[in-house]
Amino acid sequence: MLYLVGLGLNDEHDISLRGLEIVRRCEEVYLEAYTSVLTVPVARLEALYGRPVTVAERDFVESAIEPVLERARTAEIALLVVGDPFGATTHCDVLARAKALGVQTRVVHNASIMNAIGCCGVQLYRFGEAVSVPFFTDSWKPASFFDKLEANASLGLHSLLLVDIKTREPTLPSLARGRPVYLPPRFMTVRQAVGQVLEIAATRPGSGVGATSRAIGVARVGTESQVCVHGTLGELRSVDFGPPLHSLVLLGAITEAEGSGSSESDEEDQH
Amino acid sequence: MLYLVGLGLNDEHDISLRGLEIVRRCEEVYLEAYTSVLTVPVARLEALYGRPVTVAERDFVESAIEPVLERARTAEIALLVVGDPFGATTHCDVLARAKALGVQTRVVHNASIMNAIGCCGVQLYRFGEAVSVPFFTDSWKPASFFDKLEANASLGLHSLLLVDIKTREPTLPSLARGRPVYLPPRFMTVRQAVGQVLEIAATRPGSGVGATSRAIGVARVGTESQVCVHGTLGELRSVDFGPPLHSLVLLGAITEAEGSGSSESDEEDQH
Incomplete structure (x- = not known):
């Protein structure tokens, strides 16, 4: 078994x-x-x-x-x-x-984060497709995740952005030698995710996603040190959420029930 | 606390x-x-x-x-x-x-069902907005849930249909008397949910949702007697899923990875 x-x-x-x-x-x-x-x-x-x-x-x-x-x-x-x-x-x-x-x-x-994200004060039923955000490199900046953000936003739905983690990433030279040497673990932060979203947004002026879009950054969901911060993407870009794991919610239309619930997520939050 | x-x-x-x-x-x-x-x-x-x-x-x-x-x-x-x-x-x-x-x-x-529905073999990341399906009555058949199914389908996304439960429903006459008397609990079945979906679909011929749409009915997720059955809505309408709780997944586009995973959900399934 x-x-x-x-x-x-x-x-x-x-x-x-x-x-x-x-x-x-x-x-x-x-x-x-x-x-x-x-x-x-x-x-x-x-x-x-x-x-x-x-x-x-x-x-x-x-x-x-x-x-x-x-x-x-x-x-x-x-x-x-x-x-x-x-x-x-x-x-x-x-x-x-x-x-x-x-x-x-x-x-x-x-x-899992897929249901615990309800902690941020918005309704789980109002989320569209979840979106994985990969680490950009200098030469690789895939924008496909942004298409999903736009599709959810067009329906008034929230988007959960699952940010990249690299727990055992080999260095390129070591791979070439056939004997992998691993980099220290990397965990994408809310700041980095917001930066990547805004980087794509800057190339798509009609997308409706930008620095004034409202979002909730969360860190360490389900732990004693859980944090939820509500603000615009522009504001969240300068917030230090501390140790991993981080996630980001891009807000769609807010219902009345959510409005009363999410206001308490403006600062460090329940748990 | x-x-x-x-x-x-x-x-x-x-x-x-x-x-x-x-x-x-x-x-x-x-x-x-x-x-x-x-x-x-x-x-x-x-x-x-x-x-x-x-x-x-x-x-x-x-x-x-x-x-x-x-x-x-x-x-x-x-x-x-x-x-x-x-x-x-x-x-x-x-x-x-x-x-x-x-x-x-x-x-x-x-x-919760919001993340455990992954048991049916399709990717959680490919779900759109979750959809609550209320019990129809003779005089009340709200179709708004169907709009959400259509919106998800148009994006190629799966829909999780959360079916109604009534655990403590007062009779109308007893309410009128001001002394509520409660009906036995009622739990919507996959069959009933499919019936209601098809009832609305019949009035919207262009919706793309109908008896040949593919879906997965699930019952008692997370228990020893969990069941997942994959079929068309027309087929699922005649399947007895047994005791509650039931849920229904209306499938969107199936990715290659899901295709290999969901094939094992054709019958009674993992747990």
Whole structure:
């Protein structure tokens, strides 16, 4: 049996009782730690769960997980996932590959940014398509994410911008040598995301998205230090949201109910 | 302190460790049980949590919760919410009222249908606005939800249809007498939701939504008896999904990655 167990947003205490019961009886426990990250080191998970936890890097999950799936035919094995197991394509792929091998699977859901973003005071039902914002480079500045922002805005819908993280990025020279050396982890900030949005907006004067567009920047959703700041993109560009993870909501039309709710998000917020 | 604690999708074991630690130390514990429901009776929660749990009906939460909020100035009080606390406007309202009274609040997130619907094999990032489908009556058949389906479809996006539940609906005669008598709970089925979609579709021949539109019906997401069935609306109209809760996904354009993932949802599915 292969279990995909969502860990939620913050630390080792966000696992559900159901998830904990499963993890404690598993023979092998892996942690997928490149599509999102917890706020605590793996040792904290191991101490609470009473199991050694193997960190599964991207290349392992994407290319070398078959032997684990084979063992899951007869053994109980857990793959821990930050947030909810269906938050990243990677985990859907792992499930599909397990099923193709005839391995039984089970999913334990948890909170993820996709539903916890409701914390910022606007209605989840008023969000359009979620938008991933990749790190721009000098030579690569894809604008396709901006098309989605425009489409949502044209319907009066909010947009959740999921900002890029690079937890294990090889240097180009090391790749060329065939022996990857990894850069320190990078997490896109609200500021950087706003900067990239405004960079594209400057080339599309008719888009309706610009420095005066209203937005909410959030950081560390679901933790004690959660922050929600409401302002224009121009204003948010100069706000320091502190440590990762960050997200950004570009606001569409605000309903009356949201207006009363979101006003309390002007500053550091609930939680 | 007022805690809003998400319980997740299924039963008493879906609470997080963080949520359980909080509930066990609270002086008063309420369960909001009209915007969604668990699959187990309240006694099961009380046994595991070691606290009496008061079921909070709609009129209580909407009109009579102020004394509870007042006590939360000095006492630790928990309001348990099925799914995630931000899944329903009601809970945002409670938070806003607590804050207006100067009561400290804290939210413990959990899975809700808004992110767990990823279980049906399509990407969460490809969903447009979520759509609530109210029970039609002989004289009231609002079509506004259909406008949203059309808008999502025009962008190639999937739509999550959240179907109506009526957990405490007074009879009209009893309301007229001023002494409400309540009907048994009603939960809209996939069949009923499909029927209502097709009823509106029949009046809008150019909408692109009809009996041949592809969709996924789901029931009891996050439980052992979870079911996902993929088919046309015409096909799903004759499928019995069993006990509540049900939801429906109207599919937009399917990406290659989703195609490989969703094929395994043709029958009873993972969990």
